[in-house]
Amino acid sequence: MLLPPATPTLEAANSKIHTRPDNIFASQELAGLLIRCRTAPELCPPGTDHYLVVTELQVNVPHVVPNTFWNFRKTDWPSFRKSLAIQLVEDVPYPDGDIPSTNVFNNLLTQLLQALHDTINEAVPETRPPPFAKRWFSKESDDMHREVSQLGRAAFNLRDIPCHPVHKEYRTLHNRY
Structure with missing residues (x-):
């Protein structure tokens, strides 16, 4: 005790x-x-x-560094395209004709992805998730959560009429959510 x-x-x-x-x-x-x-x-x-x-x-809580992610909405796209074009010209050789083998294809793909990654690092700003955001919700589940809540309120308001179709609709949507 x-x-x-x-x-x-x-x-x-x-x-x-x-x-x-x-x-x-x-x-x-x-x-x-x-x-x-x-x-x-x-x-x-x-x-x-x-x-x-x-x-x-007395509990030690480990400090978690919030993950940063790329904010593509705030990207200056003309600058991004110009930087990517320079990276592609300098670092990725353009193949003459067909690509002869899988190894050559994989090397070209690796160089292309590296150029794209370098351009993203250079031109796309980083951001952190806001502390108040419900990061476990996607936009679709957030919309569904809102719809389930509205149907739940409607079902509660009509609780005296058990045969009303809103109850079945609410149960179906709630189970899917």
Whole structure:
């Protein structure tokens, strides 16, 4: 148990007697990381009887460097095309006639991709994802999320009419989402 003995966690509504019906249990590993565990009756909103339990643990959270990605929307495309043309002329030989073998094709492809990659590094600005963005949503799933939410509200508003077609439509779309 993480809470110290005899720490009250509840104030009875009528009698105002302090009791301890809530216990905080943890594994040995987690208990070893405990800094402090206490109740905070001063933080409880009005009308509640259970006290908040504030638990502080010493946990090392690794710092994650956000991934940067290329912002093709802010690219100066005339400059990009000019830079790519220069890279292609300088670094990628133009084949005379047919490409004779797979090895020659693979070498040309590697040189072409390297020229493209170098041009992107040079001409396309980098950006970081905004911290408030829901990066797990694609545009399609974001649109579907909005549609499911709207149907859910409509189904809730029509909950007294169980045979209404909006319920079936909501279930179908929710399951697909």
